[in-house]
Amino acid sequence: MNATKKIESKIARGSTELAILALVAEEPLYGFEIAKAIEERTNGSLRFTLASLYPMLYELERRGYIRGQWRPNAAGRDRRYYRLTAAGRRKLAPLRREWRLFFWALDRLAGVNRA
């Protein structure tokens, strides 16, 4: 039971990391925009709460994969925009490969793509 929970937690954590890095690789975004983009692009299947989004943003920034900077948004309000760093770009490519491999393996095993 505990081992299952650990795996679930690692999958959730890994997917959050990938989702954020992939989004900010396209353009600098602030927290709310990231959460909104994830929800919209997955048709609401994935939803990030404050508790899942911001700690991950801070951890990714601490690890040097993204960098935040305060600047005004379109409405003129200060927001902390996150952009991908060079280290983040280097991290994103293998992360994408790992997940592709993971889904390929899962598909072979359980036919997830055909389900």
Added chain:
Amino acid sequence: MCELDAQKRERLVSELAAHLEDACEARVAEGLSDEEAVQETLQSSTDWPELRRRIRRANPQRGFNDRTRQVWIPGLVSLILANAVLMFFGGVALKPLPVTYQPLSWYPGVALILIYMRWIALQPLTGAIGAYLSYRAGGDRGSRVIVGLFPSVVMFALWFGLIPISEIFARNRFVLEHPIYFAAGAISWILVPGMALFLGTIPVVCMPMRGR
């Protein structure tokens, strides 16, 4: 919130407030009334204890704690700097007096005053450097003031701590017999340098918190 330093805490609070503001506005745009939007945003926003736990995990304490980085290390740097400058001027200006210079008995006094004046002139820079190091480490205004004044704070502790103790334990009667010298020393080595240090600290204290 959590055990974050002031800078990280301010940033986190600003970001969460901005997020809630945007979420609320999005709900108003969807057709909810202001009141409904606020209520729904607050209800659906998050599990606060979980957020606290995760933020703590995302910011592990590594190496020195914040107080050490923001107060003790910059304070020590400014103390060493203040003393190094004094030692430098002392080493450069004070030479052993040759016997032939004996008639110029006023010389050491003038030389000491010159050393002191040069030292005082550099104290604003010392205070500014210490306060800036504290600022770089995320120190709030209080920390920057303490660090800027650190050499004088240490001198104050020595002057009013060690000297009275020596009065008692070493039976040093000097202060009791010469209170004017004691007071003059306190003014020369605590008050005046403290004012000079503070002068250099002011611009750094006025700088906004880092991170925003």
